[in-house]
Amino acid sequence: MIARRALPLATALALLVPDGTAFRPPSFRRTMQSDGGETGFAATKRQYRPCTAITGTTSPLSAAISPNDVPDSPYDLCVIGAGPVGVSAALQAARLSKSVVLVDAPRASGALMNEATGEDLSIGGPTGLFSKALRDAGKKISVSSLKGMGLRDESVWNEVVTTCVELASYNARDTVRQLEYAGVTYCQGLAQFTDSGGTDSLFVTSEDNSISTVNAKNILVATGSTPFRPGGIPFDGRRVFDSDSINTLGYLPKSVAITGSGIIAIEFAKIFKNLGSDVTLIIRDKIPRNALMKIGLDKDISATLVADLARSGIKIERDAQVKKFVVPKDNPKAPIVLELEAKGGGKRPTNASLSIKCDIYLAAVGRKPNTASLNLQAAGIDTDEYGGILVDSSLRTTARGGNVYAAGDVVGRPFLASTGMAQGFAAINSMFLRDETSDSAVDYCSEDNKGYCNDEICTLGDASSAGDGFDPKSLASDPFAFPVGVWSTPEASYYGLSTQQCQDMGIDAGEGVALYAECLRGLVFSPNGLLKIVFDKSNGRIMGVHICGDDACELIHYGMELVKAERTVD
Numbered sequence: 001m002i003a004r005r006a007l008p009l010a011t012a013l014a015l016l017v018p019d020g021t022a023f024r025p026p027s028f029r030r031t032m033q034s035d036g037g038e039t040g041f042a043a044t045k046r047q048y049r050p051c052t053a054i055t056g057t058t059s060p061l062s063a064a065i066s067p068n069d070v071p072d073s074p075y076d077l078c079v080i081g082a083g084p085v086g087v088s089a090a091l092q093a094a095r096l097s098k099s100v101v102l103v104d105a106p107r108a109s110g111a112l113m114n115e116a117t118g119e120d121l122s123i124g125g126p127t128g129l130f131s132k133a134l135r136d137a138g139k140k141i142s143v144s145s146l147k148g149m150g151l152r153d154e155s156v157w158n159e160v161v162t163t164c165v166e167l168a169s170y171n172a173r174d175t176v177r178q179l180e181y182a183g184v185t186y187c188q189g190l191a192q193f194t195d196s197g198g199t200d201s202l203f204v205t206s207e208d209n210s211i212s213t214v215n216a217k218n219i220l221v222a223t224g225s226t227p228f229r230p231g232g233i234p235f236d237g238r239r240v241f242d243s244d245s246i247n248t249l250g251y252l253p254k255s256v257a258i259t260g261s262g263i264i265a266i267e268f269a270k271i272f273k274n275l276g277s278d279v280t281l282i283i284r285d286k287i288p289r290n291a292l293m294k295i296g297l298d299k300d301i302s303a304t305l306v307a308d309l310a311r312s313g314i315k316i317e318r319d320a321q322v323k324k325f326v327v328p329k330d331n332p333k334a335p336i337v338l339e340l341e342a343k344g345g346g347k348r349p350t351n352a353s354l355s356i357k358c359d360i361y362l363a364a365v366g367r368k369p370n371t372a373s374l375n376l377q378a379a380g381i382d383t384d385e386y387g388g389i390l391v392d393s394s395l396r397t398t399a400r401g402g403n404v405y406a407a408g409d410v411v412g413r414p415f416l417a418s419t420g421m422a423q424g425f426a427a428i429n430s431m432f433l434r435d436e437t438s439d440s441a442v443d444y445c446s447e448d449n450k451g452y453c454n455d456e457i458c459t460l461g462d463a464s465s466a467g468d469g470f471d472p473k474s475l476a477s478d479p480f481a482f483p484v485g486v487w488s489t490p491e492a493s494y495y496g497l498s499t500q501q502c503q504d505m506g507i508d509a510g511e512g513v514a515l516y517a518e519c520l521r522g523l524v525f526s527p528n529g530l531l532k533i534v535f536d537k538s539n540g541r542i543m544g545v546h547i548c549g550d551d552a553c554e555l556i557h558y559g560m561e562l563v564k565a566e567r568t569v570d
Helices: 010-015 084-095 129-140 143-148 154-184 264-275 289-294 298-313 417-432 434-440 447-452 500-504 519-527 552-564
Strands: 003-006 028-030 077-080 100-104 112-114 187-188 190-193 201-205 211-215 219-221 225-227 241-243 255-259 278-282 314-319 320-326 336-340 354-356 360-361 367-369 405-406 483-488 492-496 509-517 528-534 542-547
Touching: 077 084, 084 100, 084 417, 112 225, 129 264, 143 154, 190 492, 201 417, 211 336, 219 417, 255 264, 255 354, 264 278, 264 298, 278 320, 289 298, 298 314, 298 492, 298 528, 298 542, 336 360, 434 509, 492 552, 500 509, 500 528, 500 542, 542 552
Parallel strands: 003 509, 077 100, 077 219, 100 187, 219 405, 241 360, 255 278, 255 360, 278 314
Antiparallel strands: 028 112, 190 201, 201 211, 225 367, 320 336, 336 354, 483 492, 492 542, 509 528, 528 542
């Protein structure tokens, strides 16, 4: 039996109250395969920009050099992939006074490009950069107000896209400045391991299809992930999208249908609803919160997110899947018709919808590691059935030379930027600091905390030491490794154990719950939020903090302090 009590407002307060005219934007697009196939590093090798050395100039395209001009002397580290994991790892190594080259193929990986300036708008940004920018644009721009002023949908959408471009461009230029300041060489081209099987050099294919060699003593693979595309869905990048190709959307749709029940699906559902679209969410599970619980969210936090969808006016089709797509070819304004069936096939209940009409359709049903064109087999690097790179507890791959590491989405779930960055830091420490730290290993399972440690859930053991050592698989399951934030609307976050995890570990757990509305500030600004604290009933020690509501991803760090400092609810 789970003890449940109202959370004291003093505890809640400690967490919740911390001391123009539309115009057409610069053209930007996302390069994809011409046949509409899967994007990512397996995409076409054409249209790369030449290698760019960042050498003290303000423009990301200045001082461009050919890959042939890259020094023959080996770098201490070559990082493949310039997302948040690759960039943060490169900067970390540079802080250790290591020579670093960062290789990326933004066009080949389907990145956002500003064609007016030639900028890669996605450098240093997460996979969901477009959705984050779109979400922020939806907060800054009142679509209903703009339409009330008589602006057409095209003008409204141009204003939204302009805001997205500005946000993405600012992030990209800031990343370039950081790389420049750290002395990291930034080279654009498609990197892959050589057929000879060596792991101290890479072939880099440039824009003109010439091939050059980059030599490095260590290599970190951080090429991210690509959307999973189920068979039978007619993806075209115009009206039927995945969670990456939605970047190419060129107008504000009046109606949107989304398949998926995870964070990406919910995020886009709220985005388009906030932009004024009618949204239908198609979920295979009968209980929508189940999918969110599978990724680690507390049951009440998951229920709060789902309830917010209904409160927002988003229609949810449960226990359903699309049986047939009817996409008009000759009339782009005619609606798409989706014929529905029950999960696994068969008829839907009598009162359930049998079809949906929409302007666009989005499949947000998961992601898979982006490793197809790296020639991993030649280097002796093993992968799982989904293409995820297999690594040991030091993030080292099975490469013959023992000098190739991997971090981020390429090693599989949970596909979170925060997870990948933590893995990237751990990989850098494994490469360059292992000799310095090998004699001073930390005993994570101290005598005071052995009751909270088991191999399945808490490989680090001592919550106060979390983050000092890493098992890549534990980063997905170890609740003490780092706080987890979900940038949905409303936001959701957690740190530590859930009640179910406590029960699985044999801990007699209780829950304390407080609503944002019970705090005056919360009542005024965001009454629909929820805060939960999970504690050990035997001693009152706080084992986990879970938040859903405005600023949850910022507030969770206060909860993290409660858990790490082993504070109690009494």
